[in-house]
Amino acid sequence: xxxxxxxxxxxxxxxxxxxxxxxxxxxxxxxxxxxxxxxxxxxxxxxxxxxxxxxxxxxxxxxxxxxxxxxxxxxxxxxxxxxxxxxxxxxxxxxxxxxxxxxxxxxxxxxxxxxxxxxxxxxxxxxxxxxxxxxxxxxxxxxxxxxxxxxxxxxxxxxxxxxxxxxxxxxxxxxxxxxxxxxxxxxxxxxxxxxxxxxxxxxxx
Numbered sequence: 001x002x003x004x005x006x007x008x009x010x011x012x013x014x015x016x017x018x019x020x021x022x023x024x025x026x027x028x029x030x031x032x033x034x035x036x037x038x039x040x041x042x043x044x045x046x047x048x049x050x051x052x053x054x055x056x057x058x059x060x061x062x063x064x065x066x067x068x069x070x071x072x073x074x075x076x077x078x079x080x081x082x083x084x085x086x087x088x089x090x091x092x093x094x095x096x097x098x099x100x101x102x103x104x105x106x107x108x109x110x111x112x113x114x115x116x117x118x119x120x121x122x123x124x125x126x127x128x129x130x131x132x133x134x135x136x137x138x139x140x141x142x143x144x145x146x147x148x149x150x151x152x153x154x155x156x157x158x159x160x161x162x163x164x165x166x167x168x169x170x171x172x173x174x175x176x177x178x179x180x181x182x183x184x185x186x187x188x189x190x191x192x193x194x195x196x197x198x199x200x201x202x203x204x205x
Contacts, residue, residue, distance in 0.1 A: 002028040004130040004200045006163055021165045025129040025200040031119050035139055035186035035193045038071065038112035044093070049103035050081070054094050054113055062086050062094050062115065069140050070096065070104070071187030072111045078102045080140050080155050080187065083116070100150065114185035119197070121182055125151060125174025129200040134161040137193035141184045145177035156195075158188070 003024045010017040041056035054070070062068065066086040073079035084099035094113065105111070125143070133141055135156045142153040152173045154162045164173055186193035 001026050002200055004028070004132075004198065006130070006132060006165060021130075021168075023129040023165055023200055025202050027203040028198070028200050029121060029123060031121060031182070031195070031197040033117065033119060033184070033195050035117055035135070035184055035195050036114065037192050038114035038185070038187050038189045040110070040112050040189035041092075043072075043105060043107055043109050043111050046104055046107040050084070050099055051097045052095075052104055052107075054096060054111055056092050056094055056113060058092060060092065060094065060113070062089060062113070064089055067116045067183075068096060068113050069116060069185040069187065070099075070111050070113050071138065071140075072105050072109050078155070079105070082140055082142055082153060082185075083150075083183065101153065112187050112189045114187060116183045116185050119182040119184060122178065122180060123199065123201050124178045124204065125176065126172065127201045127204065128164070128166065128172055128174055129202065130163070130165045131174070131197070131199040132161055132163040133195070133197045134159070135186070135193045135195045137186055137188035137191065139184060139186050139193050139195055141182055141195070141197070143174055143179050143182055146180040147177070148180065149177070151176055151179065
């Protein structure tokens with residue numbers, strides 16, 4: 001059966017600490033995909049916590065009906081609003097609305113905006129033994145069921161993995177309805193991100 005391993009090396013308090021977590025399960029899934037670079041701009045109008053206009057550079061490519069994630073500030077600081085609808089496009093002025101996550105920042109804040117990429121995947125999160133996600137640039141992932149309801153969302157700083165393993169005293173973050181897809185985006189306007197998601201789970205008999 002497939003085995004997953006998470007190895008960590010820490011240097012804290014003058015000490016060197018190594019840790020290895022190993023889990024085995026009947027099934028595994030691996031996703032590796034490129035997330036296009038975000039478009040940089042400014043929140044030129046802030047109507048309310050989840051509505052505004054972003055003014056982007058030429059060639060942003062966004063259209064009415066697109067679903068985007070909006071980033072600002074430093075990665076990992078709860079500075080992302082995800083799943084926002086593009087409701088109007090007037091040249092470089094893009095109206096955004098809705099979504100979830102952190103409220104939009106103050107007007108005139110520098111932001112990046114990225115259209116979501118869909119990863120088609122199906123597994124029962126309640127049967128997870130291990131999951132790891134990492135991206136080469138700042139990114140965001142949202143695991144959704146078929147409703148669709150977001151079961152778990154994570155902002156990924158560049159090169160910093162998010163992971164969970166069973167039997168460590170931490171509740172399964174994807175317990176509930178089966179996962180139907182993953183919505184992901186890259187928040188870095190300097191280049192595309194490589195996103196990797198790997199997981200182990202017990203298949204239902």
